[in-house]
Amino acid sequence: MKKYLFAAALLCTAVWADTIYPIDRAVMLEGGKFDFKVEFDKQLKSGDFKVLINGKDYREVFKKQGVFIANEDNLSASALVIKDVSLPKEGSYKVQVSANGKRSEVSWQVFATPQKAKAKNVILFIGDGLSVAHRTGARILSKGITEGKANGYLNTDDFPYMAFIGTSGTDSIATDSANSMSAYMTGHKSGVNAMGVYVSRAKDSLNHPKQETLGELIRRTSDKSLGIVSDAELEDATPAAVVSHTRRRADKSEIVGMFYDVKPDVILGGGSAYFLPKSVPGSKRKDEVNYIEKFKQDGYALATDAATLKEVKTKADKLLGLFHLGNMDGVLDRKFLKNDVTKKFPNQPDLTEMTAAALEVLSKNKNGFFLVVEGALIDKASHPLDWDRALYDTIMLDKSVGIAKEFAKNNPDTLIIATGDHTHGVSIIGTIDDNKAGDKMREKVGVYADAGFPNYEDKDKDGYPDTPAVSKRLAVFANNFPDYYETYRPKLDAQFVPAVQNEKGEYVANAAYKDIAGAVFREGNIPSNTDTGVHSVDDMVVQAYGPGGEAVRGYMDNTQLFRVIADALALGKDKR
Ligand SMILES: [Zn+2]
Numbered sequence: 001m002k003k004y005l006f007a008a009a010l011l012c013t014a015v016w017a018d019t020i021y022p023i024d025r026a027v028m029l030e031g032g033k034f035d036f037k038v039e040f041d042k043q044l045k046s047g048d049f050k051v052l053i054n055g056k057d058y059r060e061v062f063k064k065q066g067v068f069i070a071n072e073d074n075l076s077a078s079a080l081v082i083k084d085v086s087l088p089k090e091g092s093y094k095v096q097v098s099a100n101g102k103r104s105e106v107s108w109q110v111f112a113t114p115q116k117a118k119a120k121n122v123i124l125f126i127g128d129g130l131s132v133a134h135r136t137g138a139r140i141l142s143k144g145i146t147e148g149k150a151n152g153y154l155n156t157d158d159f160p161y162m163a164f165i166g167t168s169g170t171d172s173i174a175t176d177s178a179n180s181m182s183a184y185m186t187g188h189k190s191g192v193n194a195m196g197v198y199v200s201r202a203k204d205s206l207n208h209p210k211q212e213t214l215g216e217l218i219r220r221t222s223d224k225s226l227g228i229v230s231d232a233e234l235e236d237a238t239p240a241a242v243v244s245h246t247r248r249r250a251d252k253s254e255i256v257g258m259f260y261d262v263k264p265d266v267i268l269g270g271g272s273a274y275f276l277p278k279s280v281p282g283s284k285r286k287d288e289v290n291y292i293e294k295f296k297q298d299g300y301a302l303a304t305d306a307a308t309l310k311e312v313k314t315k316a317d318k319l320l321g322l323f324h325l326g327n328m329d330g331v332l333d334r335k336f337l338k339n340d341v342t343k344k345f346p347n348q349p350d351l352t353e354m355t356a357a358a359l360e361v362l363s364k365n366k367n368g369f370f371l372v373v374e375g376a377l378i379d380k381a382s383h384p385l386d387w388d389r390a391l392y393d394t395i396m397l398d399k400s401v402g403i404a405k406e407f408a409k410n411n412p413d414t415l416i417i418a419t420g421d422h423t424h425g426v427s428i429i430g431t432i433d434d435n436k437a438g439d440k441m442r443e444k445v446g447v448y449a450d451a452g453f454p455n456y457e458d459k460d461k462d463g464y465p466d467t468p469a470v471s472k473r474l475a476v477f478a479n480n481f482p483d484y485y486e487t488y489r490p491k492l493d494a495q496f497v498p499a500v501q502n503e504k505g506e507y508v509a510n511a512a513y514k515d516i517a518g519a520v521f522r523e524g525n526i527p528s529n530t531d532t533g534v535h536s537v538d539d540m541v542v543q544a545y546g547p548g549g550e551a552v553r554g555y556m557d558n559t560q561l562f563r564v565i566a567d568a569l570a571l572g573k574d575k576r
Helices: 002-015 058-062 132-143 177-186 214-221 252-262 291-297 306-312 331-337 351-362 377-382 387-410 560-569
Strands: 019-021 026-029 034-039 049-053 067-069 079-085 091-099 102-111 121-127 161-166 225-233 266-270 301-303 319-322 369-375 414-420 426-433 472-478 484-486 499-501 507-509 520-522 540-545 553-557
Touching: 019 102, 026 560, 049 058, 058 079, 121 177, 121 387, 121 560, 132 387, 132 426, 132 472, 177 214, 177 560, 214 225, 214 252, 214 369, 214 560, 225 252, 225 351, 225 377, 252 291, 266 351, 291 301, 291 319, 301 306, 306 351, 319 351, 331 387, 351 369, 351 387, 369 387, 377 387, 387 414, 387 472, 414 560, 553 560
Parallel strands: 026 102, 121 369, 121 414, 161 553, 225 266, 225 369, 266 319, 301 319
Antiparallel strands: 019 034, 034 079, 049 091, 067 079, 091 102, 161 540, 414 540, 426 472, 484 520, 499 507
16 A cells, blocks of 8 residues: 555655755754745746645745745746745645646655764864775775785774665766765765755755755854865865855855855965966956955964975964865875976875864864865766875875874764765775786786785885886776777876867877887777766765764665754854
8 A cells, every 4th residue: 555655745746847846855953954945847926836745835834935936047937935934843744736727746844953962073084085995905905915814904994883875866877076965965966066055946056955064064053163285176066065156166266255254263275266366377367356365364273285284383363275276186196106296385284284273273162173085086086097096095085084083082972974975986906916917908907816816015104005016916907988998007297188189079098108118099988078087876885983982874865964963063042
């Protein structure tokens, strides 16, 4: 019987075209803010519809009048919008919209967090694109492996709580970093390129139905501090989703404005190009607003490299660190290869140094904090199939987790969550041994018993191999790629650029690698308008350590991580 009811419910949503936001099966926090929107499928008069929430008129429930838009964006269809509403009581909600003799319906669940917080602090680590192969590779490179047993463990390896996470969005099974991080930060699903909003039919990217982010919630309902650290541009999807609302993740100038509205206590990363006014060389803004000046006037200490970061962090209560115009450079380039790519910004801090500085500043608040740390370069290197760079940066992320773990030992009321936002289609299959017989590089790939073990060395015991260019190295391959030349070797000059655009706008194999000894052409298996490898739909692993972490188990939807954090900190109604 139940089965048939479920099938009938599915049929209903398929037949009727009015769209309601938040969408069906949305799970929301008691008192959390969101925009309510109904998109009617044709033009109506203002009194031509009825919206009931659990049988009551919507105005009575939201205690607000809606704005009726007779012809939304000239689409010949009407809409009802009520911004910034909330539901004050936990429970089940049924929303029914009747118009034109039709009825549309969605159900929501509203949850309350406990009266008493389990944790004072939450630190969320996001390895952008972090897949199982990245973890395995980082462990082998960093710790070594003998007779099949790891010679040491990563910092996340003994986290007691663990789950698989599904990352799909409202529009597609394949996600990007915007809607995946948005799910963590708002508890709502969204679509590719969107964060902090549902993807509605509105034409203005900044006018889609919003949901409050964890960053905003912390600010509005608690006395806790807020910190955001990333080695990407701060306007990039993952760090931006902590505070921002846009359909279009490329709205980077506007995103800086949203950072300024929320004013996280600690903001460290790259992307100064969007903080600087148009007239300053390197700026990517289209106006003369100087956000660095604005933050400074609001009492932020400014750090521009590793040295100033070290200098200002002790005294600062509010800290802005901008270390690169764009994405920061990876640890393999900066510390080991010391190649030209890092000459422009020679003294960038490590993610570990940024994590330590953030913890030092945020922990000055006796009420606790929420800190997000993103290791973004794992993804930035995985797209162009540059596995050495991706693995070195995975080690960097894990070392940052180690710093948080040390902090949690002295502050046991701290919950640490470590995960990614989506995976890549990457796998380790064995080794590549230059000394193996054969002319062709593929004959030097060792599989099964032939693989043996790689010969990376870490003589100075800093946790990174001294060089990735050893004679017997990991064989790491992607399952999806554009046309490219496979060289079977680390790229020591700069990050790999597998494909370049031709006159027709298609991505073709980059001829710069054609003449490297042993390089072979691989014909791409993804559309030719794709310049690099893409995200995979595979589940991701999330791990947790500390109070509140026990909620991480089994299979979870990415939106559920929002609740894990909200519950741990008892967010929601102002409980100050
Ligand atoms: Zn990506």
